[in-house]
Amino acid sequence: MKQQPRLYQIGNRHREILLHPTGHDPVHKGRVPFTRRHWLKWRTRHNPHTLAVEKRLADKKPLWWAIALGALVLSAPFLSNSGLSIAAIFCMYAAINVLWTLIIGTAGIFSLATMAVVGLAGYAAAAANVYLGVPWPFMLLIGGVTGLVVGALLAIPSTRLDGLYYALLTLGIAEICRVFIQQLKALGPSNGSINSVGSFIPGDWFLQREGLLLGFGMAFLLLLGALTL
Structure with a gap:
């Protein structure tokens, strides 16, 4: 038939x-x-x-974002501990890349120093907590102000440079920040990290199932905040 x-x-x-x-x-x-x-x-x-x-x-991009994020949230309780860590890291890097689109797409500035700005803000907040005893809630304010100042300083050359020249400038600044952090022995270990930083996760939940779920939830909210900007 x-x-x-x-x-x-x-x-x-x-x-x-x-x-x-x-x-x-x-x-x-x-x-x-x-x-x-x-x-x-x-x-x-x-x-x-x-x-x-x-x-x-x-x-249709917001629709695909909603489907993907909804699937991620629904599957989070069934993920392993390593899976939750990977999902939290994914959300944080996704939030950084979403905000990067504001610089390149909305502002039209071809900057390659986004990770340098985020890294300097994170180091400033962590150093204030470890070396100055600043409570972790104020780390959010310190990191935000540091990122705002560094971003404003990087935006000044964009009034004179454009396109490939500004991209090369920001790429060089990002590389200088990376080498400087690795060579700065005052931070502690040889890899340039700061240890024993305060956190919103209770000490009893550190690296436990509850703490990993809480960390994933906060990273997911960070990604949602970046998407709404």
């Missing part, structure tokens, strides 16, 4: 998300609180076959 062809409405794809709004406001879109940004980017048009008003999802 010959199989009948499956037909779709003109201009429609069977895997495309379509909404058929009702009422007198078919282009109404929900916005992120306290901003003018929309949760999803919809495009309103009339179907050329049925002449009905349709809303198509023009940008």
Whole structure:
């Protein structure tokens, strides 16, 4: 028996998300609180076959982000301890890369020193906690201010340099920061790290299942905060 062809409405794809709004406001879109940004980017048009008003999802990237992050959260309780550590590190690096898109995409500055800014902010916060006895909640403020100052200093040359020249400058600054940290013996171990840094994770939960879940949860919230910017 010959199989009948499956037909779709003109201009429609069977895997495309379509909404058929009702009422007198078919282009109404929900916005992120306290901003003018929309949760999803919809495009309103009339179907050329049925002449009905349709809303198509023009940008599907937020939808894929939501599916991937939802799957990550649902699978977190079933991951092993090493899997939770990997997931937390993934969330932190993903947040850094998402913010990097603000510099390259929104600001249009081809900077390669993003990790240097994050690293200097982290070292400043950790050093204040270990050597000055600053409580860990104030580390967030110290790290943020340090990153703001370093980022502002790096943004000054962008008024004179552009494109490849600024990228080479920021690449050189990032390499100088890496070599300086590795050679600075005052930090302690030979790998340039600072140990015994305060944390929001209780001491009894350190490297335990509860502490790993809490660390993953905070890293996930950090990624969500970066995505909403």
